[in-house]
Amino acid sequence: MPVHEIRHPLIRHKLGLMRKAELSTKNFREMSQEIASLLTYEASKDLPLEHDTIEGWCGPVDVEKIAGKKVTVVPILRAGIGMLEGVLNLIPGAKVSAVGIARNEETLEAQPYLERLVGQLEQRLALIVDPMLATGGSMVATIDLLKKAGCRNVRALVLVAAPEGIAAVEEHHPDVHIYTASIDSHLDANGYIVPGLGDAGDRIFGTRQKDT
Ligand SMILES: O=P(O)(O)OC[C@H]1O[C@H](OP(=O)(O)OP(=O)(O)O)[C@H](O)[C@@H]1O
Numbered sequence: 001m002p003v004h005e006i007r008h009p010l011i012r013h014k015l016g017l018m019r020k021a022e023l024s025t026k027n028f029r030e031m032s033q034e035i036a037s038l039l040t041y042e043a044s045k046d047l048p049l050e051h052d053t054i055e056g057w058c059g060p061v062d063v064e065k066i067a068g069k070k071v072t073v074v075p076i077l078r079a080g081i082g083m084l085e086g087v088l089n090l091i092p093g094a095k096v097s098a099v100g101i102a103r104n105e106e107t108l109e110a111q112p113y114l115e116r117l118v119g120q121l122e123q124r125l126a127l128i129v130d131p132m133l134a135t136g137g138s139m140v141a142t143i144d145l146l147k148k149a150g151c152r153n154v155r156a157l158v159l160v161a162a163p164e165g166i167a168a169v170e171e172h173h174p175d176v177h178i179y180t181a182s183i184d185s186h187l188d189a190n191g192y193i194v195p196g197l198g199d200a201g202d203r204i205f206g207t208r209q210k211d212t
């Protein structure tokens with residue numbers, strides 16, 4: 001099954017802190033980026049390498065470097081921006097393809113509103129980032145549009161995944177591996193992940209109703 005729940009102690013600890021309702025926007029933001037980095041480390045562990053020879057301090061040295069056209073990071077706006085820097089900290093040369101998808105909070109349908117993709121997608125690994133995989137509608141729509149644009153190698157990095165969202169991705173895109181800090185229990189009647197994190201976009205951007 002292409003779902004990887006990364007149960008590393010650093011991730012478990014940070015995610016535990018993020019679940020606290022009263023955590024500040026600043027801390028929630030910082031931990032989103034930190035967990036994104038840790039998920040990136042796992043999601044990139046089989047990237048192909050190629051040999052190179054460089055001039056070292058004592059003469060030529062055989063080294064390895066990542067082969068091919070490399071990576072595009074795909075934040076699903078808006079909340080995915082909260083993980084972007086964490087990925088770029090480890091893969092600074094990655095190009096960014098922004099995708100805007102808004103979940104209709106009544107119908108829970110994913111509504112795409114923006115697509116700014118980089119070129120040569122057929123040669124790149126796409127790392128989609130979004131804190132929440134709930135019904136899976138937003139993730140499936142994003143993978144749909146990436147594949148339509150030529151992308152053949154897609155991975156999804158999410159802080160928290162609901163079983164319903166994992167099932168949706170598996171059904172529509174069984175080739176896509178999902179890396180998550182936690183597979184949570186279920187969705188509530190409003191399509192929110194339980195125990196989840198609440199509204200991740202609002203917590204990252206500071207737009208929680210009670211703060212306005
Ligand atoms: O799996 P789904 O049921 O599609 O739900 C998950 C999506 O909902 C949230 O975004 P939202 O549309 O609330 O937008 P935001 O990023 O602006 O908060 C979240 O960041 C995911 O993109």
Ligand SMILES: O=c1cc[nH]c(=O)[nH]1
Binds near residue numbers: 192
């Ligand atoms: O639990 C959820 C579900 C969708 N979007 C969120 O931000 N949180």
Ligand SMILES: [Mg+2]
Binds near residue numbers: 079199200201202
């Ligand atoms: Mg939101």
